[in-house]
Structures are given as C-alpha cells and as structure tokens.
Amino acid sequence: MSSTPVPPASPSGAYGEGQHANHNLTGFIIFLCSESVIFLAFFSGYALLRLSALDWLPAGVDGLEWRMPLINTVVLVSSSFTMVVAEHFKGKGKIWLFRGFWLLTMAMGAYFLYGQAVEWSGLTFGFTSGTFGGTFYLLTGFHGLHVLTGILLMGLMLVKSFVPGNYAGGEEGVIATSLFWHFVDVIWIILFVLLYVWRA
Amino acid sequence: MTSTALSPEPPASWRRYFGFSTDAKVIGIQYIVVAFFFFLVGGLLAMIMRGELITPEADLVDRTVYNGLYTMHGTIMLFLFIFPVLNGLNNLLIPTMIGAPDMAFPRLNTAAFWLVPVFGILLIASFFVPSGPATSGWWSYPPVSLQNPLGHLINGEFLWVLAVALSGVSSIMGAVNFVTTILRMRAPGMGFFRMPVFCWTALAAQTLQLIGLPALTGGAVMLLLDLSVGTSFYRPEGGGDPVLYQHFFWFYSHPAVYVIILPVFGIFSELFPVYSRKPLFGYVYVCLASFIIVGLGLIVWVHHMFPSGVTQWMRNLFMVTTMLIAVPTGVKVFAWLGTMWNGKIRLTTPMLFCMGGLFNFVFAGITGIMLATVPIDIHVSNTYFVVGHFHYVIYGAAVMGVFAAIYHWFPKFTGRMPYEGLGKLHFLLTFVGANLNFLPMHPLGLMGMPRRVSSYDPEFAFWNVLASLGAFLLGVSIIPFLLNMISSWARGPRATHNPWNAIGLEWLLPSPPAEDNFGEHVPTVISRPYGYGTGEPLVEHQAEIERALTLQEANR
Numbered sequence: 071m072s073s074t075p076v077p078p079a080s081p082s083g084a085y086g087e088g089q090h091a092n093h094n095l096t097g098f099i100i101f102l103c104s105e106s107v108i109f110l111a112f113f114s115g116y117a118l119l120r121l122s123a124l125d126w127l128p129a130g131v132d133g134l135e136w137r138m139p140l141i142n143t144v145v146l147v148s149s150s151f152t153m154v155v156a157e158h159f160k161g162k163g164k165i166w167l168f169r170g171f172w173l174l175t176m177a178m179g180a181y182f183l184y185g186q187a188v189e190w191s192g193l194t195f196g197f198t199s200g201t202f203g204g205t206f207y208l209l210t211g212f213h214g215l216h217v218l219t220g221i222l223l224m225g226l227m228l229v230k231s232f233v234p235g236n237y238a239g240g241e242e243g244v245i246a247t248s249l250f251w252h253f254v255d256v257i258w259i260i261l262f263v264l265l266y267v268w269r270a
Numbered sequence: 271m272t273s274t275a276l277s278p279e280p281p282a283s284w285r286r287y288f289g290f291s292t293d294a295k296v297i298g299i300q301y302i303v304v305a306f307f308f309f310l311v312g313g314l315l316a317m318i319m320r321g322e323l324i325t326p327e328a329d330l331v332d333r334t335v336y337n338g339l340y341t342m343h344g345t346i347m348l349f350l351f352i353f354p355v356l357n358g359l360n361n362l363l364i365p366t367m368i369g370a371p372d373m374a375f376p377r378l379n380t381a382a383f384w385l386v387p388v389f390g391i392l393l394i395a396s397f398f399v400p401s402g403p404a405t406s407g408w409w410s411y412p413p414v415s416l417q418n419p420l421g422h423l424i425n426g427e428f429l430w431v432l433a434v435a436l437s438g439v440s441s442i443m444g445a446v447n448f449v450t451t452i453l454r455m456r457a458p459g460m461g462f463f464r465m466p467v468f469c470w471t472a473l474a475a476q477t478l479q480l481i482g483l484p485a486l487t488g489g490a491v492m493l494l495l496d497l498s499v500g501t502s503f504y505r506p507e508g509g510g511d512p513v514l515y516q517h518f519f520w521f522y523s524h525p526a527v528y529v530i531i532l533p534v535f536g537i538f539s540e541l542f543p544v545y546s547r548k549p550l551f552g553y554v555y556v557c558l559a560s561f562i563i564v565g566l567g568l569i570v571w572v573h574h575m576f577p578s579g580v581t582q583w584m585r586n587l588f589m590v591t592t593m594l595i596a597v598p599t600g601v602k603v604f605a606w607l608g609t610m611w612n613g614k615i616r617l618t619t620p621m622l623f624c625m626g627g628l629f630n631f632v633f634a635g636i637t638g639i640m641l642a643t644v645p646i647d648i649h650v651s652n653t654y655f656v657v658g659h660f661h662y663v664i665y666g667a668a669v670m671g672v673f674a675a676i677y678h679w680f681p682k683f684t685g686r687m688p689y690e691g692l693g694k695l696h697f698l699l700t701f702v703g704a705n706l707n708f709l710p711m712h713p714l715g716l717m718g719m720p721r722r723v724s725s726y727d728p729e730f731a732f733w734n735v736l737a738s739l740g741a742f743l744l745g746v747s748i749i750p751f752l753l754n755m756i757s758s759w760a761r762g763p764r765a766t767h768n769p770w771n772a773i774g775l776e777w778l779l780p781s782p783p784a785e786d787n788f789g790e791h792v793p794t795v796i797s798r799p800y801g802y803g804t805g806e807p808l809v810e811h812q813a814e815i816e817r818a819l820t821l822q823e824a825n826r
Binding site: 092100104105119124 | 374378442445446447449450453454455480483485487488489495500503508509510514518521
C-alpha cells in the first residue's frame with residue numbers, strides 16, 4: 071500500500087461522487103416500488119368492499135358515465151408516448167424539440183386533471199355516499215395527486231433544462247420523472263378498468 | 271499504508287449531537303438516545319399498568335386511563351423505541367461495515383431522523399387533548415377506534431393516526447436510504463456473500479418495510495377519513511368492513527415483527543463468532559434464511575385474525591405458512607449453536623446478552639408455534655398468553671439483542687470502554703426481570719385471563735403479583751445501564767480500535783472513526799467475514815492498516 075502515493079484525504083463526500091446520480095435513480099426506483107404497494111392496498115380494498123357489498127350503488131345513483139373518462143384515458147396514455155418522443159430528442163441533443171414535446175406532455179397531464187375536475191363536479195354522489203363514493207373519490211383523488219406531482223416534477227425538469235451544461239452528462243432527473251409518469255399512467259389504466267369497465 | 275490514510279481525530283464537539291448533522295454516525299447516536307428517552311416513557315406507562323395489576327381490583331387508575339396506558343405503551347415502544355433504536359444501529363453499522371463514507375442520501379437521513387421527535391411529541395401531546403389519548407389498543411381496530419364521543423376534531427385517535435403515518439414516512443425514507451446504501455456503496459471486493467450478516471438482515475428488514483408499510487399507511491388514511499370526514503370504509507352501517515382494516519394493519523404489522531427481529535438475528539450472527547472465536551456456522555444459509563423469512567413473513571398475517579371471522583381455508587393456509595417460518599428461523603438458531611459448539615467462549619457483557627436473548631427467543635418461538643395452531647389460538651386469543659409470547663420476542667430477544675449490540679459497538683463509536691461490572695449487573699437484572707415478568711403471563715393466559723383489563727378475578731392474583739415484581743425489576747435494571755452509558759462515555763477507559771479482537775471492516779477504523787470513515791482509502795475485501803481461528807486476513811494490507819492504527823493509539 072505504501073508503494074502507491076496517496077493524496078491527502080479530501081473532505082467528506084469525495085468517495086463515489088461520480089456515481090452519486092446513479093444512487094439517486096436507484097433510490098427513486100426503490101421508492102416507486104414501495105409507492106406501488108399503497109395503490110395495491112387501495113385496489114384490493116376496493117375489490118374486497120365491492121365484492122362483499124349487498125348494494126354497491128347508493129340509492130339514486132346509476133353508475134359512472136364512462137365516455138369522458140375514456141377520452142381522459144386516451145389523453146393520459148398518449149402523453150406517455152409524447153414523453154418517450156421528448157426523451158428521444160434529448161438523446162439526439164435537440165434540446166428545443168425535447169422542450170416542446172416535454173411541454174406537450176405536461177399540457178396533456180393538465181388536461182387530464184381538468185377532465186377529472188369536470189367529471190367530479192357533475193357527479194350526484196359525494197365522498198360519504200357509502201363505500202362506493204368513498205372508494206371512488208379516494209382512488210381518483212389519490213391518483214390525481216400523483217398526476218399533479220408528475221406535472222410539477224416535469225415543470226422542474228423543464229426549468230432545469232435552461233441551466234447551461236445541466237444535461238451534458240445525462241440528466242437522471244428526466245429519467246426519474248419519466249419513470250414516475252409511466253407509473254402514474256399504468257396505475258390509471260388499472261383504475262379505469264376497476265372503476266369504469268368492471269360492471270356488476 | 272501512510273498515516274494520512276487514517277484521518278486523525280473526528281470533530282470532538284458534543285454540540286453536533288444537538289443539530290441537523292448529516293453524518294450517519296452522529297444520526298445513529300441521536301436515534302439511539304432519543305429512542306431510549308421514549309423507552310423510559312413507555313416503561314413508566316408499563317410500571318403504572320403493572321402497579322394497577324398487582325391487586326385484582328381497579329384501584330390505582332381509572333379504567334379509561336388504563337385503556338390509554340396500554341395503547342400508548344404499545345405504540346411508544348414500537349414506533350418510538352424499537353424502530354428508532356434499530357435505525358440508529360443501522361446508521362452506525364451499515365456504512366462502517368461495508369466501508370462507505372456515509373449513507374447514500376445523507377440529507378434524507380437527517381430528515382428521517384428529525385421526524386421521530388416530531389411524531390413523538392405529537393403522540394405525547396395526545397395525553398393533553400380534551401378527550402385524552404387513543405384508547406383502542408396499539409392496533410386501533412374499528413369500530414372501537416372510530417368512537418369519538420366528545421366529537422372533537424383533534425382527538426387522541428386523530429393524533430395517533432397522524433403520528434403512525436409520520437412514523438411510516440420516516441421509516442420509508444430510512445428504508446430507501448439503507449437499501450440503496452447496501453446495494454451500491456459496498457467496499458471493493460465485498461460481494462453479497464462477503465457481506466456481514468448484519469447487513470444482510472438489515473437489507474431483508476428494510477425490504478419488508480418497503481413492501482409492508484405502504485399498506486398500513488393506506489389503511490391508516492382510510493381510518494382517518496372514517497374518523498374525521500365521515501366516510502364508511504370500515505363502518506358496517508355504511509356498507510364498510512372493519513375486518514378490511516385488520517388485513518391492512520396486519521399485512522404490515524406482522525412483517526414489522528421481522529423488521530424488529532431480523533436485525534437482532536444479525537447482531538447475534540455478528541457477536542457469537544467474536545465471543546466463541548469460531549467462524550459463523552453456515553454463513554450462506556444464515557444469509558439466505560433472512561430472505562426466506564421475508565418471503566414467508568409477508569404471507570402469514572391472517573394468523574392474527576383467526577377469531578375475526580375469516581374463512582376456514584384461510585385459517586388452514588395461514589396456519590401452515592406461519593409454522594413454515596420456524597424452518598428458516600431454526601436454521602439460524604442451529605447456526606448460532608453450531609458457532610458456539612466447542613468454541614472458546616468469553617462471557618463478556620455483550621455475549622451474556624446474546625445468550626440470554628437466544629434463550630428467550632427459543633422460548634418465544636415455541637409459544638409462537640403453539641399460537642399458530644388454529645384451535646390453540648382461538649382458545650388463547652386476546653389472553654395474556656399472547657401478551658407473554660410477544661413480550662418474550664420483543665423484550666426477551668429483541669431488546670436484549672439491542673443491549674448486546676450497544677455494549678459491543680459502544681467502544682467503536684464513543685472511543686470509550688463500557689464497564690463490565692455494571693454491564694453484567696444490567697444483564698442479570700434484565701434476564702431475571704424479563705423472565706419473572708413475562709413467564710407468569712403464559713399460565714395466566716391458559717387460565718383465561720383476558721388482556722387489556724384493569725381488574726380481574728382474584729384467582730389470577732398470584733401470577734399477576736409475580737409478573738408485577740418482574741416488571742419493577744426490569745424498571746430497576748435500566749439504572750445500571752444508564753449509569754454505565756453516561757459514566758463510561760464521560761470518563762471510561764480509552765478504547766483501542768479493536769478491543770474485542772473482532773473481524774470486520776468497522777474494526778479497521780480508529781475508535782471513534784473519522785467523519786468520512788475510510789475516506790478515499792477503502793480497503794479491498796479479499797475473504798468472507800468471520801474468519802476467526804483461520805488466520806485469513808479480511809482485507810488487503812490488513813497487517814499494515816492494523817499497525818498504523820496501533821501506532822496512532824500509542825501516540826495519543
């Protein structure tokens with residue numbers, strides 16, 4: 071060991087600095103796996119309550135209107151594709167095309183939230199209308215919070231794209247945001263099936 | 271190895287323990303000290319309960335107060351003592367054992383720690399709200415937990431759910447950090463099968479946290495909505511199902527037992543080889559058994575609900591999976607016995623705590639198998655038999671393992687030796703106290719004494735008096751421990767880098783280690799851990815590193 075000249079020990083954090091971004095992505099993926107369990111808990115709770123219910127729909131409610139949510143679903147699922155396109159352009163170094171498609175993805179996410187708000191305002195049942203109302207608002211509301219978080223994360227990444235040299239060495243934040251967005255998307259597809267497609 | 275490789279002295283100011291430090295070793299000690307503060311609070315509540323139970327009549331405290339006492343005792347001991355104290359050990363040991371300078375996310379680590387006093391204060395504050403603290407037991411089953419007779423929005427139950435949710439957030443932050451650190455920051459040459467067993471068990475335990483905790487958090491959110499907003503997820507009158515909450519609760523809270531006991535298995539696996547001077551018997555199997563416990567531990571939760579109206583096929587299935595857990599656990603127990611077999615056993619304080627903990631654990635395992643059996647479980651459910659069983663696990667095994675770890679690694683992180691005499695007195699009082707306290711609970715349970723009652727039939731008096739004496743003895747046992755910790759940290763003999771003659775990366779660091787541990791000079795690991803009696807070096811240039819450390823100690 072004495073044969074290798076050792077530089078004086080630098081202050082903390084010098085070790086593995088180059089890999090630090092990698093740690094961030096690892097940590098984020100672990101977090102996403104954990105986050106998926108909370109949705110799994112809500113899904114199984116919903117299924118259990120629905121299967122054991124005598125009258126699933128409260129009196130005076132005919133069920134859910136599916137046309138508008140279907141449009142919403144198409145928009146949200148397509149936004150995953152526009153996001154892939156954005157990342158493709160980032161990889162090619164075409165930063166303005168990346169920003170354009172990234173912004174389009176954000177806009178589609180915002181449209182989804184708008185559509186969700188319109189749907190909520192037209193409903194005849196509330197949060198306390200039995201387990202039907204409770205699970206509906208809990209599931210869509212909790213998912214909506216994730217959509218909002220995704221849009222905010224994308225906004226942050228968009229702002230960061232204007233910091234010079236930020237994307238030179240590969241930006242882990244963009245990968246993390248896109249993983250999160252695909253995750254939110256997949257959760258919605260399951261939700262759509264559970265809430266709108268599943269008929270009694 | 272030049273002397274620059276070993277950073278001289280760490281920043282010595284005691285003030286860093288009171289601030290937002292990002293150093294895992296400071297955070298680790300912060301966790302442990304805060305945890306022991308809450309240990310005293312939770313212990314005091316237990317003393318009051320045992321004081322109440324020393325006579326058959328409800329004479330010391332009001333029945334409602336008694337309900338609050340056991341609820342808060344359980345909640346504090348789990349969420350504010352045992353989880354934080356284990357996270358403290360994780361913080362101290364994981365980076366030093368794998369040769370990392372710090373955790374993967376130091377600031378996340380700080381935030382996770384500082385949430386502990388926040389939800390601790392929130393929970394303690396519930397004693398002072400108009401309707402008093404939560405009174406529905408540490409599991410908070412609806413519909414009992416949904417009763418809010420005074421109608422206050424801020425009530426004990428509300429604060430309880432909030433505190434548990436915050437505890438979950440803190441634990442998830444910790445778990446993401448520990449798992450990332452273990453996966454990505456190991457020293458060169460340290461493959462998974464050269465990793466100390468403590469890191470294996472920590473990885474297993476934190477994996478369980480990541481899988482289980484979100485379910486409890488989801489269930490708790492629904493409980494809070496039922497309590498405060500008026501939804502009816504768990505209210506039968508609105509179509510809800512109270513048993514659904516039990517599923518959410520136990521899907522996490524049974525694995526939580528493994529989150530507690532797995533790191534203690536890790537401690538046993540570290541310490542038995544050191545004090546028996548033999549390699550750990552069946553190292554690979556001990557490592558793998560941890561993950562078999564993770565897998566099985568996730569599919570046993572319904573055994574807590576055998577009397578809750580679950581179908582017969584579920585009872586049968588979960589009885590079998592629960593009994594299967596005994597296999598990987600038995601592998602570990604035999605590995606420890608095999609390690610001690612024909613070893614040169616040194617009965618130091620940490621070794622005594624390990625052996626006592628192992629003894630209690632085997633006893634708890636036997637009653638565990640009894641409880642897994644559906645007919646026995648239905649007979650003794652909600653009696654003192656269950657209380658006795660899990661106190662043997664948590665106090666008899668886990669807390670004793672934690673004490674063993676504290677005595678063993680105290681010199682490494684404080685630079686001072688703990689006193690052996692006080693330590694052995696502490697062990698004796700703890701071992702006798704724990705058995706005197708918890709053993710009588712088994713006959714009480716078989717006789718039919720229900721848990722969570724402040725008055726009982728006079729025929730139960732004899733065993734209750736014994737249990738109460740044991741509880742007070744446990745209360746006394748903490749005095750030599752605190753005396754030992756405070757006085758030996760203040761002026762105990764200076765510790766060398768390896769006072770126990772142990773093998774491991776952490777023992778190749780000065781005591782106490784520098785802030786960034788090995789800094790840039792992380793040794794390359796060349797063999798499996800626990801090479802006791804083989805003469806094999808653990809790392810490259812081990813002799814030079816040890817010579818430099820000894821030289822440094824001679825010069826101070």
